[in-house]
Amino acid sequence: MNIQEYIASYAKEVEGELQELFPRLWDIPDVLRQSAQYSIDAGGKRLRPILVLAAAEALGGRKEAAMPVACAIEMVHTYSLIHDDLPAMDNDDYRRGKLTNHKVYGEAMAILAGDALLTQAFYSASQARRHGVPAEQVLNIVEELAEYSGARGMVGGQVADMKGEQGITELSGLEYIHQHKTSDLIMFSLRAGGRVAGADDKQLEALTDFGRSIGLAFQIQDDILDVTGTQEKLGKAVGSDEKQHKVTYPFFIGMEESERRVAQLTDEAKTAIAGGVLPKPQRLLELADYLMKRDR
Amino acid sequence: MNIQEYIASYAKEVEGELQELFPRLWDIPDVLRQSAQYSIDAGGKRLRPILVLAAAEALGGRKEAAMPVACAIEMVHTYSLIHDDLPAMDNDDYRRGKLTNHKVYGEAMAILAGDALLTQAFYSASQARRHGVPAEQVLNIVEELAEYSGARGMVGGQVADMKGEQGITELSGLEYIHQHKTSDLIMFSLRAGGRVAGADDKQLEALTDFGRSIGLAFQIQDDILDVTGTQEKLGKAVGSDEKQHKVTYPFFIGMEESERRVAQLTDEAKTAIAGGVLPKPQRLLELADYLMKRDR
Numbered sequence: 001m002n003i004q005e006y007i008a009s010y011a012k013e014v015e016g017e018l019q020e021l022f023p024r025l026w027d028i029p030d031v032l033r034q035s036a037q038y039s040i041d042a043g044g045k046r047l048r049p050i051l052v053l054a055a056a057e058a059l060g061g062r063k064e065a066a067m068p069v070a071c072a073i074e075m076v077h078t079y080s081l082i083h084d085d086l087p088a089m090d091n092d093d094y095r096r097g098k099l100t101n102h103k104v105y106g107e108a109m110a111i112l113a114g115d116a117l118l119t120q121a122f123y124s125a126s127q128a129r130r131h132g133v134p135a136e137q138v139l140n141i142v143e144e145l146a147e148y149s150g151a152r153g154m155v156g157g158q159v160a161d162m163k164g165e166q167g168i169t170e171l172s173g174l175e176y177i178h179q180h181k182t183s184d185l186i187m188f189s190l191r192a193g194g195r196v197a198g199a200d201d202k203q204l205e206a207l208t209d210f211g212r213s214i215g216l217a218f219q220i221q222d223d224i225l226d227v228t229g230t231q232e233k234l235g236k237a238v239g240s241d242e243k244q245h246k247v248t249y250p251f252f253i254g255m256e257e258s259e260r261r262v263a264q265l266t267d268e269a270k271t272a273i274a275g276g277v278l279p280k281p282q283r284l285l286e287l288a289d290y291l292m293k294r295d296r
Numbered sequence: 297m298n299i300q301e302y303i304a305s306y307a308k309e310v311e312g313e314l315q316e317l318f319p320r321l322w323d324i325p326d327v328l329r330q331s332a333q334y335s336i337d338a339g340g341k342r343l344r345p346i347l348v349l350a351a352a353e354a355l356g357g358r359k360e361a362a363m364p365v366a367c368a369i370e371m372v373h374t375y376s377l378i379h380d381d382l383p384a385m386d387n388d389d390y391r392r393g394k395l396t397n398h399k400v401y402g403e404a405m406a407i408l409a410g411d412a413l414l415t416q417a418f419y420s421a422s423q424a425r426r427h428g429v430p431a432e433q434v435l436n437i438v439e440e441l442a443e444y445s446g447a448r449g450m451v452g453g454q455v456a457d458m459k460g461e462q463g464i465t466e467l468s469g470l471e472y473i474h475q476h477k478t479s480d481l482i483m484f485s486l487r488a489g490g491r492v493a494g495a496d497d498k499q500l501e502a503l504t505d506f507g508r509s510i511g512l513a514f515q516i517q518d519d520i521l522d523v524t525g526t527q528e529k530l531g532k533a534v535g536s537d538e539k540q541h542k543v544t545y546p547f548f549i550g551m552e553e554s555e556r557r558v559a560q561l562t563d564e565a566k567t568a569i570a571g572g573v574l575p576k577p578q579r580l581l582e583l584a585d586y587l588m589k590r591d592r
Contacts, residue, residue: 116452
């Protein structure tokens, strides 16, 4: 399998698992099930869950044991998009070419579907223990999921982004937003995949460094694509960030320097996990290159 | 201590713990910290955390070990109120006589503060292991927190309530809402307190039955108070449920029968934990009576 095939195949497996978001036996209102499933099905690259699986594999771990955590991170990512799209937040009607959750199910249901997905993510993560992951390790994952996706992580980044719309004047402000809004979940994905497979401290550190670098590269690349991309490819209006007066990397340091930084961060990411610290780093190395070269 | 003093004293301890909602070391946006803390500080009776502590004590467990879970459930309760009050949901300007979160911090921040509180609840619950609770048991608590507060529990109840505003025609519909919107978190509180103290299956079942009965009694009592109470006591407009065309227990079965059911459920609750299944049930028995007699 080349890396494109690897990504496609793993994305499909994750999507298969997510077909049953809430256990079938659970008696829950139909419309809630539909609303949550709608946004899960409207998903994109499934990057975060793929990183969980690839990190576990890089340590010789089993994909099955990593799958509950992979699904958990996709639920957190999806809930964050539903809430971000709300009229009180970014007020977006479309995402990835499909109507946003609140345009289909209404605002109240979109809020509640997001709440249900966030909550279910912790249920899903805790299921890792049914696949042989020790309870202590599963609790480490639960604790970090809360840290990286909560006030100190993604939610904090979203708050800073919201405030930032009133004007960020320094690159460090933009970096805070990117770090927490995007990189934190990516770092979590790599650490959690490593934990599932019993990573030691040195390996966790390598995965964290890798995640931090590709996370930031990913976001700079997003900023670049937002300036240069086509609406068709991205599924949203080109230049929409600038339109909403959001500042971007190219705005601060120019397009050429932005591209140079993506390349540099990708190199740093690869260096962090090379040199034998992980037994099988190949797929992670390929994923880093793939992300740098993506055009959507 | 009589039961009023017990409640006041434990509420104060919980509030003390919640003074530092997010660890001081965490670098998070000030406004997020303030917004979340505002709603935590505006709290009411602290019933759910007190039930966690009392259940642990009924089994001879330590209050300190139960405190992280007690705080977690108060965070979940508080987030649910913030989101319920949003314009897209119940659109309330006041709660307990204070402005609702979105009236002070805006809708976007209220959504994000709720998200942060829900996420932090899982962080807090997982801290029980730092107080000697075995990891397997803490994971059971985390898993149940997700079940009882998510799609199958409180969020599901909220969805049913929302749909119910378009007209519930049977008592069973109302019972589904009450069960999940209110009783589920109360049942969780008792089970989790029991788990912290190492409850066996029979004891967990007794606590669950107790929780189910006082949870339903609590909600019927709430419906009764909403009809008979005074605005001053409840901190919200009297008859506000009826005004919004929400159906209540008195609406279906009359006031007298509603009162009879509260008394009957309270008896059933007490019977469930009497008879020696719990070593020290006294405070729980007193709490059941206290709740039945409350006037706010």
